[in-house]
Structure formats: structure tokens, C-alpha cells
Amino acid sequence: MSFADFDFLEYLANIVDILLVWFVIYKLIAIIRGTKAVQLLKGIFVILIVKFISDYLGLNTLSWMMEQVLTWGFLAIIIIFQPELRRALEQLGRGRLFSRSGLQEEEDEEKMVEAIIKATDYMAKRRIGALISIERETGMSDYIETGIQLQSRISSELLINLFIPNTPLHDGAVVIQKNIVAAAACYLPLSESPFISKELGTRHRAALGISEVTDSITIVVSEETGNVSVTRNGELYRDLSGETLRELLTAELVSPSRIKQAASTRWNWRGKKNG
Template identity: 80%
Template sequence: MSFADLDIVRSLANIVDILLVWFVIYKAMGYIRGTKAVQLLKGIFVILIIKFASDVLGLNTLGWIMQQAITWGFLAIIIIFQPEFRRALEQLGRGRLFSRTNFNEEENDEKMVEAIIKATDYMAKRRIGALISIEKETGMGDYIETGIQLDSKISAELLINIFIPNTPLHDGAVIIQRNHVAAAACYLPLSESPFISKELGTRHRAALGISEVTDSVTVVVSEETGSISLTKNGELYRDVNMEKLRELLQNDLISQTKAKSAASTRWNWRGKKNG
């Protein structure tokens, strides 16, 4: 083998090395998105920037403090985030950490949609106010932390129970994350759009507000009229009937799962064929 061939092999190895590192970082970021670990990463970046600035400016005392924080910080991270690390290792052992699991995901989405539709229909007929936000790609961890943590399997009965008037959890939003009721009584950001009708209340403003800052889909039931609304991508769909609600939820939640599942299947098939 000539030197030119060795250079080509080394170059290819470097490219593969970079791509693998990028892939691992990308998957890790996707795994922690919407969790408390995101805030932790921000804190680490701040410490590293301060450490770099102190070294450049010759701030020895500040640099020593930052070095101690870096040295002992990793031990603290392992202790604080021990449950998350354990969960990641369990998924790695099952072969699920670096591959999206689409098995039964579509079925779970269909059950979630049916539960939301059933609960919405029940509450609309009885004019029970409700605010249900479904997380998609953009993490909603910050908003989940403002409410009461539940982490419960989703069901129509649970959603109805939460929004029954004069109960501790009825005031605020329910956030659904990965087909689970993550939290109730959550605070969502209110939209400041001047084009919102003045007859709409706080629930509709909150639903529109969260759709402006995330890609979530939010269902609103008005306690005054019993009408159903849906928000997504900064748009408000008012007076939605049950057929239209089903169509919107299926298009935004189930259809995307089917597309991702098909893409994953094609990728795996090609990988096996080429392998």
C-alpha cells in the first residue's frame, strides 16, 4: 500500500470519527431535550466560558474557583442525575439509546388521540373548562416544572377528573409528554397578539401563547360556551367539532409518527441490504 493510499484511509477514518462523534452528540441532545439536564448544560457552558476568560485575563483566583467547580462538578453531576444515567444505561443495554423505537408508537398515539377526543367531548357537553397541551419535538420541561408532576398513563377518565371544577388541579394546563400526562395545573405563556378576539379568555390566550414558542398542539374547551378550539404553530382554530378535532389531531400526531416510522424502516432496510 502506497503513502497516498494510507493518507486516503486516514482521511476517511477522520471523517468517520467526526461523523460518529456528531451522531453521539446529536442523539444525546435529543435524549435530554426538555429535561432539567438542558439547564445543567447551560450552566456548564457558562463555567467553561468564565474559566477561559479568567485564564486569558489572568484572573488567578477566579480561575482557581472555576477549576475546582469543573473538577468536582462532574462528581456532583453523577450523584444528582443518577436516575437519568441509570435510565440511559438501561436503554443502552436494550439497544434503544441510539435508535428511535417506533414499535407500538403509532398505536400509543392513536390511544392518546382517542382519550383526548373522548374527554373533550364529555367536557364540552357539560361546559367544563379544559386546557390540554401535547408536546411534540420542542421540549416543554420548563412549563412542566410549573405544575404538579403526575407522570401517569393517559386516559379520558383521568383528563376529565383533572378538570372537574373546584378540584386542586383543575386550574391551569395539562401537558402530555410521550403519551403520558406529565403534569397538571401548569402555567403557559400568554399570547400578546393584538389580533386575538377580546371575547376569548385566559385559556385561549395561553393556548395560543404556547403555540407561538413551541410546536405543541393544544386543545381548549371553553367553560362559558362549551366550544372547542385548537392551536398550533401560532394559529387558532375556533369552534371545532369532534370530526374536525379528530382530523387535526391525527394529522399532527399520528401522521408524523407514521412518516418517521416509514423513514426508519427504509433506513434499516438499506442498512441491512448494504451490510
């Protein structure tokens, strides 16, 4: 090998080193995102900024205080965040440290499906009208802005409460974005398709309308019959059972690694189509 080859290998090793460091940092941020550790990091950055400013301005006392905080703060962090550190080390031992973010997302998706199933079953039995639209690849921010912003963790109790008749937010659609209830009382575009059954009302037309302009999945509970319908890609599927709805939402919304053994991953069931 020539010296040029050694220089190239050293240059390549530096690039790989930098990329690996960025990858580790990205994964660590993904792991702590949404946890109380985020607030801790913000506090550490504030202390570092104060320390830098105090050193620059010659504020010796303040600088000494910040230095003590940083020196003893790491010990405090170990004590305060002992459960989180232990969990991270356990995941590292299982080889799951860098896959946690994906697993967490799948768990959130499964919880979302369970919450929707439970809420839908409750409202169908009591004939409480509902309209729930789930954002996928196509953004629904324009429709979210027409409603009341919530940005709340999804739960069956919250969904049921939002659609209780004669409450301020019951009229309109609930939009779920990234496993979060983004907004309620949203206005969705009505479908103008001439093939919709005359017995269907505004909720079903709105569900079909949003499915014609986005790739969202929308669930409708009829307040007249209690029947559950779903729209996707401009198609309306009616009178779905709870088990069929569960299979559908799992197949479409839960990450593939969790549904490899699912019996059905296609939109083929005995529901009525478009009336």
C-alpha cells in the same frame, strides 16, 4: 489481492460486526423498555456484580450460590417470560421484531389521540373548561415545572378528572409529553396579541401564548360555550367538531406510516381563525 487488502477487509468486517451487535442490543433494549423485563435485567446485573465481588474476595459459598442462581435462573426466565418470548418469536417470523418499537410508538400516539378526543367530547357537552397542551419538538420542561408532576399514562378518565371544577388541579394546563401526562395545573404564558377576540378568556390566551413560543398543539374547551378550539404556530382555530379535531390530531401527532390514507393532512377546515 495483496495482504494489505485482506487486512483492510478483515478490519472492515470487524467494524460491521461490532455495529450490527450494537444495533441488535439497541433494538432489544427498545423492545423491552417499559416492560417488566427491565426489572429482570436489573436483577441479573445485581447477581453478576455479587458473583464478581464474591469471586474477588474469595467468598466461596456466596459465589457458589450465585452460580446456581445463574445456572437455573435461565430456565426460570423461560418459564416466567414464556408469553413475551413467544410474542417476540412471532414477530421475528413476521419480520417485525426490529420495527416493534416504531409500531409501539404509533399505537401509543393513536391511544393518546383517542383519549383526548373522548375527554374533550365529554367536557364540551358538559361545559367543563379544559386546557391541554401537547409537547412536540420544542421542549416544555420549563412549563411542566410550574405545575404538579404526574408522569401518568394518559386516559380519557384521567384527563376528565383533572379538569372537574373545584378540584385541586383543575385550574391551569395539562401538559402531555411523549404520550404521558407529565403535569397538571401548569402555568402557560398569555398571548399579548391585539387581534384576539374580546370574548375569549384566559384559557384561549394561554393556548395562543404557548403556541407562539413553542411548536406545541393546544386544545381548549370553553366552559361558557362548550366549544372546542386548537392553537398551533400562533393561530387559533375555533368551534371545531369532534371529527375535525380527530383528523387534525391524527395528521399532526400520529406517525406518518399510520396516516397515509388520511383524507386531510393540512390545517384547512371551516373553523374560525383568531376570533
